[in-house]
Amino acid sequence: MDDSGREQRPRCLWCGELLGEGSSRRRYCARPRLCRDRAYRDRCRAKAAMPERLALATAGHRVDEHVQVIREVLLRAVLRGDAWPGIFSVAAAVLERRTQDLVRVCVLEDRAAGATWAQVAEPFGITPDAARKRWGHWRLAHREESGGNT
16 A cells, blocks of 8 residues: 555644544644643743843853863973963862853753752752752842843
8 A cells, every 4th residue: 555645734832643533733632722721832932031141152152162261271381391389279169150150051051941959959969958948049030130220
């Protein structure tokens, strides 16, 4: 039997089930709005998390830039032998500050996406209470709060 000539019926965008007969414009199952409601909640959650995602991208970019600069400075210090006292400690301190910023923004992103404190704490090997104490007070400063122009 050759199925190539048959038209494929559309599938629900949420669960993937074949959509029954009806309007060709339908995108979700005819169930009591379950799939449509879940898709709506996911879109709302993604929209609410957008500031955290932008902050994550910015923090990641800053870490990348600092790592490149630190690598060049340290290579020059090692290969040319023109290291001054304390250069390695300064490079490590700068990198540590940038990675701490990245960790904070990653935690904010996870929390905005709906992760529990237990899920956030597990990769760090700490308790949910310790994670909440360490990062729970952090918030993103929006332009209005930080005094930026609107």
